[in-house]
Amino acid sequence: MPTIVHEFTWPDRVVVGTIGHPGSRTFYLQVRTGPQIVSVALEKEQSALLAEKIDEILDELMSAEGNPFSVPAQTPVELVDNDPLEPVDEQFRTGAMSLGWDPSTLQIVIEAFPFSESDVEEAIESDDETLVIDPPEMLVIRAPVGTARAFAKRTREIVGAGRPLCPLCGAPIDAGGHICAALTDLSDD
Known part of the structure; x- marks a missing residue:
C-alpha cells in the first residue's frame, strides 16, 4: 500500500501548540494551507529538539558570506503567531522525524x-539490516526561512511555558506543589 503523504509546500500556518494543563499537556505540530489542516502529536522533547535544530540550520545558512538566503536573525514581526491551535483532529502520533534544507526552493x-x-517489533525481529519500513502516512512541511524562524521561536516559548522548576532540586512543581528532593536529602542528615 502506498504511503499517504500530507504535504504542505507553502503553508499559511505552521506551529507547535498544546492542549491540556502544564504537567499533562499534549504537544501538536499543526500545519494549515487554506482549509486543509493536519495536526500530529509530538513529545515535548521532540518539539524542543526540532526548534533547536531549525535554529541551528538557519544560523549556519545565515553565516554564509553575505547571507545569500536572506535568513532573518530574529523572527520577522509580521510572522509572529501567538494564536491558539485551531481545532485538533490528531492525524497520528509522531515517531521519527527528519529535518533538512532544500536549496532549490530555499525552504526548511x-x-x-x-x-x-x-x-519497532518488526525491525527488532528482522535479521535483515537493510529493513525499510514504509509508513502508512507521513507529514511533509516545506517552510520558507522566515516562517521557519518564527516556528522555532514559538516552539521554544511553548516548550518553556510548562510547570515552573524548583530552584533547589530542578524538578517540575505541580499546581499542588512538590516534595523537594534537595530538602528531603538535607533532612536525612
Whole structure:
C-alpha cells in the first residue's frame, strides 16, 4: 500500500501548540494551507529538539558570506503567531522525524512519520539490516526561512511555558506543589 503523504509546500500556518494543563499537556505540530489542516502529536522533547535544530540550520545558512538566503536573525514581526491551535483532529502520533534544507526552493523541510509499535517489533525481529519500513502516512512541511524562524521561536516559548522548576532540586512543581528532593536529602542528615 502506498504511503499517504500530507504535504504542505507553502503553508499559511505552521506551529507547535498544546492542549491540556502544564504537567499533562499534549504537544501538536499543526500545519494549515487554506482549509486543509493536519495536526500530529509530538513529545515535548521532540518539539524542543526540532526548534533547536531549525535554529541551528538557519544560523549556519545565515553565516554564509553575505547571507545569500536572506535568513532573518530574529523572527520577522509580521510572522509572529501567538494564536491558539485551531481545532485538533490528531492525524497520528509522531515517531521519527527528519529535518533538512532544500536549496532549490530555499525552504526548511520537516518530515514526520507515525509511531508504530509493530514497526519497532518488526525491525527488532528482522535479521535483515537493510529493513525499510514504509509508513502508512507521513507529514511533509516545506517552510520558507522566515516562517521557519518564527516556528522555532514559538516552539521554544511553548516548550518553556510548562510547570515552573524548583530552584533547589530542578524538578517540575505541580499546581499542588512538590516534595523537594534537595530538602528531603538535607533532612536525612
